[in-house]
Amino acid sequence: MATRVKPISQFANLADSILEATIVASFTSFGFRVRSRLEHWREPSDANGRVIVVTGATSGLGLAMARRLALLGARVHLVGRSETRLEFARQMVSSGATEEVTTHRCDLSSLRQTGELAQRLSRERIDVLIHNAGALLKSFVLTDEGVETTLAVHLLSPYLLTEQLIAASALAPQARVISMTSGGMYSQRFDLTTLEMGPDGYRGATAYARAKRAQTILNAHWQQVYGPSSLAFHLVHPGWADTPGVSEGIPGFAKIMGPFLRSPDEGADTAVWLAASAPGEPTPGMLWHDRHPRKLHRLPGTRLDTQDEQRAHDDVALWCQRRVARALNLD
Numbered sequence: 001m002a003t004r005v006k007p008i009s010q011f012a013n014l015a016d017s018i019l020e021a022t023i024v025a026s027f028t029s030f031g032f033r034v035r036s037r038l039e040h041w042r043e044p045s046d047a048n049g050r051v052i053v054v055t056g057a058t059s060g061l062g063l064a065m066a067r068r069l070a071l072l073g074a075r076v077h078l079v080g081r082s083e084t085r086l087e088f089a090r091q092m093v094s095s096g097a098t099e100e101v102t103t104h105r106c107d108l109s110s111l112r113q114t115g116e117l118a119q120r121l122s123r124e125r126i127d128v129l130i131h132n133a134g135a136l137l138k139s140f141v142l143t144d145e146g147v148e149t150t151l152a153v154h155l156l157s158p159y160l161l162t163e164q165l166i167a168a169s170a171l172a173p174q175a176r177v178i179s180m181t182s183g184g185m186y187s188q189r190f191d192l193t194t195l196e197m198g199p200d201g202y203r204g205a206t207a208y209a210r211a212k213r214a215q216t217i218l219n220a221h222w223q224q225v226y227g228p229s230s231l232a233f234h235l236v237h238p239g240w241a242d243t244p245g246v247s248e249g250i251p252g253f254a255k256i257m258g259p260f261l262r263s264p265d266e267g268a269d270t271a272v273w274l275a276a277s278a279p280g281e282p283t284p285g286m287l288w289h290d291r292h293p294r295k296l297h298r299l300p301g302t303r304l305d306t307q308d309e310q311r312a313h314d315d316v317a318l319w320c321q322r323r324v325a326r327a328l329n330l331d
């Protein structure tokens with residue numbers, strides 16, 4: 001039996017709201033522990049036979065998700081860019097798994113490789129696609145296809161993979177697509193004109209935050225367009241978890257916050273909970289953190305007005321389509 005969203009006590013609700021307002025308490029391990037205890041979270045009971053694709057499955061949150069989902073009975077596909085790291089991950093995930101674990105080598109900064117991955121996966125009937133791969137770069141890197149790397153990995157590659165799998169009918173009825181977001185996106189207003197950063201004045205954290213903000217708009221677009229065909233699109237904020245991505249990408253932050261960071265399992269929990277939830281549950285098109293829907297905006301000035309927001313949904317998809325075509329010389 002899969003997880004159902006249960007009503008929680010007023011006290012647990014109040015505690016959740018207080019944690020959420022404080023950000024730091026909410027995103028650290030403290031927030032996870034308080035919520036999981038007050039709300040009596042249970043391990044999702046199973047993901048039996050579900051076909052689940054996890055990108056960035058060789059490290060941190062992706063590896064933690066893949067392990068837990070395999071233990072819950074899912075048939076997991078691991079996507080990574082290094083054969084050695086994939087083999088290591090396959091061994092970790094296979095231990096205790098009842099279903100087959102398959103690996104796919106793909107550098108997601110390459111849209112050509114992403115297209116090939118989509119072709120390989122199109123033979124499957126995928127129940128859950130988790131866009132987890134990501135990195136915060138220190139300096140500007142242009143891919144061989146002429147795209148700023150952060151944008152390629154966090155936005156264009158997930159766009160291409162999702163659209164191709166949908167076009168190939170490789171997503172099962174009521175499949176869900178889960179994208180990992182970040183608190184960084186709260187600092188950014190969606191703006192297509194500044195979305196792809198150039199080398200001048202490049203800041204990895206800004207490029208990352210803009211790509212993650214654009215991902216929230218794309219998620220809303222997908223939910224609008226494909227929701228009626230019963231596909232579900234979710235965003236997940238994992239909190240702040242102790243992963244190689246954090247210790248290497250933002251070492252200063254990792255040093256200060258070290259003792260308070262979540263474990264990878266704690267950071268992966270909400271994505272696992274969503275991936276193992278019953279078909280049709282919970283409400284799609286939302287941003288989730290610690291098994292609750294959360295706000296998409298925390299700062300004044302990042303919100304678009306209703307008309308601009310609607311236009312942005314369509315614009316972001318068209319922009320991604322054209323940018324992918326240009327990178328692949330298809331236009």
Ligand SMILES: NC(=O)c1ccc[n+]([C@@H]2O[C@H](COP(=O)([O-])OP(=O)(O)OC[C@H]3O[C@@H](n4cnc5c(N)ncnc54)[C@H](OP(=O)(O)O)[C@@H]3O)[C@@H](O)[C@H]2O)c1
Pocket residue numbers: 055056057058059060061062079080081082085106107108109110131132133134135153180181182183238239240241242243244245246267
């Ligand atoms: N940890 C946090 O506190 C936190 C907070 C907010 C959001 N997130 C998000 O959560 C996701 C996972 O982050 P993490 O902390 O688990 O980071 P991580 O430990 O660095 O893992 C990132 C994964 O993405 C893969 N990856 C990166 N670039 C890739 C590429 N070009 N092609 C294919 N795979 C690629 C990495 O592969 P390699 O093993 O080959 O490097 C690795 O498997 C990211 O989207 C991140 O933005 C994390």
